[in-house]
Amino acid sequence: MSGEPLVEVQGLGKLFPRAGARARRGEGLWAVRDVSFTVRAGETVALVGESGAGKSTVGRCLLGLTDPTTGVVEVGGFDLAALRRGARRAHRSQIGAVFQDSSSSLNPRWTIERSVRHPLDVHRRDSTAERGRRVRELLARVGLTDAHARRVPSQLSGGERQRAAIARALVLGPRLIVCDEPTSALDVSVQAQIVELLMSLQVEQQVACVFISHDLAVVRAVSDRIMVMRDGAVVETGAAEALLAAPASAYTQELLAAVPDAPYSDPPQPSRQGVPS
């Protein structure tokens, strides 16, 4: 579990400047302020907080979708922002992404098979036959059939689309996946399926995961460590169960108190198995 540090974030800050002259004076909104953390190989770190806390901006910096204003983000020993375009693209194949809205992360006019295969084509991995084999294998692993593979996203349910998005995120064999609210748009029963799939795949493929969510109860089930954010800054970090059992900051306590917890049904079910700890 606790492998080598894979992700190292030091003093990360992101400023969204105001329009016009004030931008030149460095005015604007600091969406992220002085955030530092480490993610080890195979580990799941959750970023939680309310809307506007800066969770997604941290995720986008990890993915190299936006450049940090201050600080350094290193994944696998490389600082994405410092790399030139070619090297940056090659390096990005080590990081997969799963977003909340699966319909907007898949090309609506492509078949599922083509979308999942696309990263392999872009990075010119393997032979054509090998690519096809890898895609079929992965689709089967996430629970999609050959019939699903030939459909376009609009012909799938939300849960099936999210399975396809997970397959696409994993097709290049990344060392890190960034999941930004991957289950927030799904129904409760489907959410449980997707979380189970993500967790088993993560263990199988030894991928580290940064799990971004507003839902503390979901985060509890999936993460090794939790980082609570508010207004761009880290409020509190700790081992998942310990932090939730005894939150140190008043803000985390307030968040936890506000969650209307789902009731039990008798007899209490055995607690979830297969949770990496």
Added chain:
Amino acid sequence: MSGEALVRVAGLTVTARGRRRGDDGATIVRDVELELDRGKTLGVVGESGSGKSTVALSILGLLGPGLHAEGSVAFDGRELLHRSEPELRPIRGAEIGAVFQNPFRSLNPSLRVGVQIRETVMLDGHERRAAEQTAIELLGQVGLPDPERAAASYPHTLSGGMQQRVAIALSIARDPRLLIADEPTTALDVRVQAQILELLARLVRERDMALILISHDLGVVASVADRIAVMYSGRVVESGPAADVFRSAAHPYSHALLESAPRLRGPHGLAASLRGSATPPSVPMDGCRFAPRCTFAVPRCSTNEPPLEVVDDRGHRAACWELPWTPTAHGDAAELRKSRS
């Protein structure tokens, strides 16, 4: 319970009209029964597409032009279904208020908040001055820190939580006896959600108002409801006192839904006990609509649809052939699944 329920929905079936002649149309809600007493809260839970919102719109008489409702929706002894718009108008808004998920869409973006509430209050014949005063009082009651200032604001200048408070103020402005809240906190952050739920519970208490709270979130419903109705694929599959339904779910679907919900305390929840997804209500099928996903289905389940039957004498009912269904009677669910796979 019986006799003088404020709301009684019986045999409610909603169909979408077919495009062609001879096309029967698609069923969206089937044979729904609900009952709600004065001053009580009914929680309706279900996943997307289960028909919860359609039931709410049927009660409000707000079904779209392509939708047709049959059965009965009785409010305070009066039948509401098939009333014309002029017949509904004195009831909707005045006696039945509504709050929806997106508060911004419930408000007029080009009118100051105070004006919108004042106009609503004036519908009951109050004078402009008095109505203005009432508007500010209402904004105070829903917990806006500076009611005068809020009254002078336009909706877009307020946060989502503030907007939802304004929408609630608007919905109770004419002192309705029933409030229907359809996913009122789904778009809100968790701390704001807690405040809004508290506000709704307080209004129910203070105004002796009945509340129908519709949500996909079991925790939200559990925190305020006296009674629960669980919907699946257009039907009510279980209903009863909240404590009973949650503590000893009688329908396999309700039980699996509770197992699937993530939890902060005790077991993590999130057990993937439900495979696949629900059959949409529009797809015709024989037997129990949950049977294809049910671990405990017997042959009869796929041929005959079980009626909503009484489980105990406290008004707990469930639609399952295998009643009394308890996980223990069938062996532990998780164990059973493991042995089958």
